Each structure stands twice: as structure tokens, then as C-alpha cells.
Amino acid sequence: MDLGFLAQFFVNGLVLGVIYALVAVGFTLFFGVLDVIKFSHGDVLMLGAFTALATYLGLSDIGVAPGVALILVFVAGIAGMAFVGAIVCKFLVLPLRGAPQLNTLLITLMFGTVIRESVRLFYPSGSNPKPFPKLLPDNAFEFGNLTLRLDSCIIVLLGILAIIFTQLFIQKTKFGLAIRAVAQDEETARLMGVNFKTVVLLTFALGSALAAVGGISTGLYYQEINFAMGLMLGLIGFSSAVLGGLGSLYGAIAGGFLFAALQTVGAVWFAVPAYKDVFAFAVVIMLMAWRPTGLLAERNEERV
Amino acid sequence: MTPLLKIENTVSGYDEADVLAGVSLDVAEREITCLLGANGAGKTTLIRTLLGLNPIRSGKVFFKTTEITGWPTHEIVRLGITCVPEGRRVFPAMTVLENLRMGGYLNESKSDISERLDYAFTIFPKLKERVGQLAGTMSGGEQAMLTIARGLMGNPELIIFDEPSLGLSPLFVKENFRVIQEINGQGISVLLVEQNVRQTLAISHVGHVLAQGKIITSGNTETLRESDALKAAYFGG
Numbered sequence: 001m002d003l004g005f006l007a008q009f010f011v012n013g014l015v016l017g018v019i020y021a022l023v024a025v026g027f028t029l030f031f032g033v034l035d036v037i038k039f040s041h042g043d044v045l046m047l048g049a050f051t052a053l054a055t056y057l058g059l060s061d062i063g064v065a066p067g068v069a070l071i072l073v074f075v076a077g078i079a080g081m082a083f084v085g086a087i088v089c090k091f092l093v094l095p096l097r098g099a100p101q102l103n104t105l106l107i108t109l110m111f112g113t114v115i116r117e118s119v120r121l122f123y124p125s126g127s128n129p130k131p132f133p134k135l136l137p138d139n140a141f142e143f144g145n146l147t148l149r150l151d152s153c154i155i156v157l158l159g160i161l162a163i164i165f166t167q168l169f170i171q172k173t174k175f176g177l178a179i180r181a182v183a184q185d186e187e188t189a190r191l192m193g194v195n196f197k198t199v200v201l202l203t204f205a206l207g208s209a210l211a212a213v214g215g216i217s218t219g220l221y222y223q224e225i226n227f228a229m230g231l232m233l234g235l236i237g238f239s240s241a242v243l244g245g246l247g248s249l250y251g252a253i254a255g256g257f258l259f260a261a262l263q264t265v266g267a268v269w270f271a272v273p274a275y276k277d278v279f280a281f282a283v284v285i286m287l288m289a290w291r292p293t294g295l296l297a298e299r300n301e302e303r304v
Numbered sequence: 305m306t307p308l309l310k311i312e313n314t315v316s317g318y319d320e321a322d323v324l325a326g327v328s329l330d331v332a333e334r335e336i337t338c339l340l341g342a343n344g345a346g347k348t349t350l351i352r353t354l355l356g357l358n359p360i361r362s363g364k365v366f367f368k369t370t371e372i373t374g375w376p377t378h379e380i381v382r383l384g385i386t387c388v389p390e391g392r393r394v395f396p397a398m399t400v401l402e403n404l405r406m407g408g409y410l411n412e413s414k415s416d417i418s419e420r421l422d423y424a425f426t427i428f429p430k431l432k433e434r435v436g437q438l439a440g441t442m443s444g445g446e447q448a449m450l451t452i453a454r455g456l457m458g459n460p461e462l463i464i465f466d467e468p469s470l471g472l473s474p475l476f477v478k479e480n481f482r483v484i485q486e487i488n489g490q491g492i493s494v495l496l497v498e499q500n501v502r503q504t505l506a507i508s509h510v511g512h513v514l515a516q517g518k519i520i521t522s523g524n525t526e527t528l529r530e531s532d533a534l535k536a537a538y539f540g541g
Contacts, residue, residue, distance in 0.1 A: 174405075174409070177398075177402060177405060177406060177409075178409070180395070180397065180398060180402075181395055181398070184395045184396060184397055184398070185396075187357055187389075187393075188389055188393045188395065189395075189406070190377040190378055191355065191357075191377060191386075191387045191389060192381070192406045192407060192409045192454075192458075193378045193382055193409045193458070194378060194409060195378045196378070
């Protein structure tokens with residue numbers, strides 16, 4: 001197998017890794033501030049992609065230039081999902097505080113199904129896959145067997161920027177400081193004057209906005225989206241976050257890229273792409289048996 | 305004169321059981337008021353209740369003339385109440401400096417924050433050497449210093465200390481009590497909740513003794529020292 005061929009797999013894996021990391025960071029943020037798993041996360045990602053698609057169709061009807069449309073599509077998806085994330089938190093997650101965490105998991109799992117089935121039923125012919133517009137330049141550069149597509153590079157760059165932005169926001173801003181305080185010791189954070197509910201709502205908005213970036217990136221990469229895309233991406237994002245150590249930001253990022261690497265290795269190894277998920281999940285199962293609390297296990301003093 | 309903090313007939317507890325059975329207590333301006341009591345008397349519950357961390361079942365809490373019964377915690381502390389919580393609760397994954405910044409979370413004035421930072425470092429010079437260290441990796445005594453320094457970063461009129469001597473070596477306890485007295489000397493009122501009777505009474509102006517969810521005796525520290533009720537509260541005698 002030649003080098004160009006391997007490099008191709010590496011680049012493809014990188015795109016997937018960024019998308020998975022974007023989803024995983026959301027899971028880790030939610031768990032960080034509230035110790036909950038929000039299982040509607042994958043379906044919020046899908047809704048973000050459909051919101052972007054609907055926005056694009058509306059904009060192209062009134063003849064907006066593709067470059068402007070690209071920005072507006074991202075803005076609509078991100079703002080829309082930030083809002084949905086905050087709403088889910090306010091009405092489905094926060095009221096369940098004090099109830100067993102399993103209830104939160106179940107209620108958000110059900111809500112995810114509601115989102116998914118609603119898109120299928122109410123989006124025009126929503127049960128069929130939808131072509132996603134080619135909004136990024138699709139120039140390609142050939143290096144032997146490696147075809148480097150410009151759109152893939154932009155997707156990776158955007159995703160990395162989103163993750164760096166999140167990281168800087170959490171490490172450097174006063175609001176980020178409050179998020180970390182709540183994650184480390186909720187009561188003491190409140191004693192310092194942190195408005196707990198506002199912090200939690202905004203954290204959910206932030207995580208869901210990242211899911212929207214992931215959803216739109218998926219659409220741009222495959223040029224196709226469907227109502228069930230959130231199922232697999234949600235599961236992979238959750239697995240990545242747990243693999244890295246739920247609650248740890250770096251763990252989630254590392255977990256996302258690791259999962260993509262496993263899929264890529266699986267695809268190369270078996271030469272039958274369909275086996276890649278079986279391989280990746282099997283390895284994740286083994287890794288979790290070996291390191292039950294994740295690879296970058298969250299210690300109390302290391303949270304978010 | 306109206307007291308700075310007034311607690312009236314407070315009832316509170318966990319689940320089915322009431323821990324506080326109608327507690328009334330005043331904290332006067334510029335004084336150190338102490339609340340003594342054995343383990344399980346309800347001291348921490350009282351603090352949690354007045355700060356809005358535990359729901360109040362009945363009774364009222366006033367800060368100056370404002371009724372703060374049932375307010376959310378972040379609104380209460382905004383009025384100028386700071387709590388140095390029990391058990392050295394620093395933010396373990398934050399640096400010393402970040403912990404101090406959290407203490408000044410509600411302080412909007414950058415110049416005031418840097419002044420207070422300097423003040424905290426003059427009281428605890430050791431913290432200045434450790435600004436970049438993660439709080440979770442410090443010793444218990446250092447963490448206790450940090451929680452006190454953090455409490456000074458806001459602009460408190462009242463500081464509530466919840467068992468500052470708990471689990472500390474005698475040397476640190478002595479140092480902490482000296483600092484509390486010094487803080488009070490700056491005109492900040494103090495509610496000091498403690499089990500350590502002798503040293504607490506030595507620095508307080510007024511005291512209350514809590515046993516089984518009720519104030520069993522109150523008074524100035526000289527009378528309290530001789531009080532049988534105080535001995536009874538600790539030794540059940």
C-alpha cells in the first residue's frame with residue numbers, strides 16, 4: 001500500500017475526527033456542569049443540519065450569493081441550536097434535578113426521538129436523504145494517490161477553530177471561569193455569586209451550538225443529510241467523550257479523533273468499509289474494559 | 305439600631321426531619337458574633353438556610369432592612385455577604401489566582417480587585433508565591449488561607465466563617481483566628497460558627513449556643529464563658 005493512499009485515509013479520518021470531537025465536547029460540557037447525559041444531542045445535531053439546509057433553500061430563493069449564504073447558514077444553524085439546547089435544558093433537564101440521573105437520560109432520549117420523527121414527518125419528504133448544497137470550494141490537489149479536497153481542509157479548519165474558541169472561552173473569560181467553578185463545586189460557585197441556572201443554560205447553548213457546527217460540517221462533507229444521521233453521530237460522540245473521560249475537555253477531543261482513527265484503521269485493514277464501525281466499537285469496548293473511567297480519566301481536580 | 309443580619313424563628317431541615325426548630329439570632333454591625341454548638345447541633349444547616357442553599361420552611365431572614373427569605377444564593381451574596389465555607393472548599397482544578405478571581409466574581413471594578421488582591425497577599429504572603437499553583441495540590445492549611453483570602457475579594461460587609469478551625473493544626477488555628485480578628489478590625493462584621501469554644505469566645509463580642517436546633521443561651525462572651533448551658537451543650541451535662 002503506498003503512502004498517498006494512506007495519507008488519503010489520514011485526511012478522511014481527520015475530517016471525521018473533528019466532527020466527532022465537536023459532538024463529544026458537548027457531551028463533556030453537559031456532564032461537567034450538571035452530571036447528566038443529554039441523549040438528544042445527536043438529534044440536535046441533525047436539526048442543526050436541517051435548519052442550515054432550510055436556511056440555504058430560503059436564501060437561494062431570494063438569490064443570495066453562495067459566499068454570504070455559507071455564513072448565514074452557519075449563523076442560523078448555530079443560533080438555532082444554541083436556542084434549542086437552552087430550551088431543552090430549561091424545560092427537560094433542570095426540572096429533573098433531584099430525580100435520578102437515569103430519568104434525565106430517558107427524557108432526553110425520548111425528546112431526541114420526537115425531534116427525529118418530527119423532521120421525518122414534517123420536513124417536506126423528510127424520510128428521504130436530502131442533498132446538502134456545495135457551499136465550499138471543491139478544488140482538489142493531486143499528490144500521487146492523495147486527493148486533497150479544499151472543502152475537507154476548510155471543514156477541519158473550521159472545526160478546530162470552533163474547538164479552540166470553546167477552549168479559550170472556558171479558560172480565559174469570566175463566564176468560562178464560572179462554568180469551571182460550577183463544574184468543580186456547584187455550591188461554592190453559588191456562594192461566590194454565580195447565577196447557577198444562567199451558567200448551566202449557556203453551557204447547554206454552547207454545547208448545542210457545537211453540535212450544529214458538527215451537523216453542518218457533516219452535510220458539507222458528504223453533501224447529503226438525513227433525519228436519522230444524529231443517531232450514529234450521537235452514539236459516536238458519546239462513546240468518544242466516555243472513551244476520553246467524561247467531564248474532561250481534552251479527553252473528549254482526544255476521544256473524537258481516536259474513534260475516527262479506529263474507524264479508519266478498520267476500513268484500511270478489512271478493505272470492506274462496512275466493517276469499520278464493528279472494528280471501532282469493538283476496540284472501544286476493550287479500551288473501556290481496560291480503563292473503565294476513560295483514557296484521560298477525570299480526577300476531581302481536573303474537571304472541565 | 306437595626307442589626308446587620310437578623311434571623312427570625314427559622315425552621316429548616318432535610319427530607320422529613322427538621323434540623324432547626326425555630327432559631328432567632330442577630331448579628332450586629334462591626335462585631336464578631338459567634339455561634340457555638342457541638343456536632344449535629346444544626347450550625348451548618350443554619351448557615352446554608354440563611355444563604356439560600358437550603359430551603360427555609362418557616363421564619364424570616366433580614367439583611368439590614370431587606371428581607372432576603374427565599375432569595376437565590378447569588379442574589380443574597382450580592383448584597384455584601386460572603387461565606388468562607390466549611391471544609392476548605394477551594395476550586396481544586398483552578399489556580400490560586402483563579403480561585404481569588406472567583407471570590408471577586410461580583411466585583412465589577414478592576415482596580416478594586418487588584419487592590420483586594422494586594423490586601424489578600426499582605427495578609428497571606430504565602431499565597432503570592434503560589435498564584436500559579438492548582439489549589440487542589442496545596443496543603444490543608446494553605447487551602448484554608450485561600451478560602452479566607454477568596455472571601456475578602458468581594459466587598460463584604462458580613463463574612464460568615466463556617467468552622468474555620470476544623471481539621472487544622474493548632475498553629476494554623478491560631479493564625480486563622482488572628483486573621484479573623486484583623487478582618488473585623490477593618491470594620492467587617494463577622495459571624496463565626498465554631499466548635500472550638502475557648503479560642504472563639506476569646507475573639508468574639510457576642511455569642512449564641514445552638515443545641516438540637518435551638519438557641520439555648522446567648523449573651524456577651526464573659527457571661528457565656530461561665531454559662532452552664534454552654535457546658536451542657538457540649539457535654540450533655
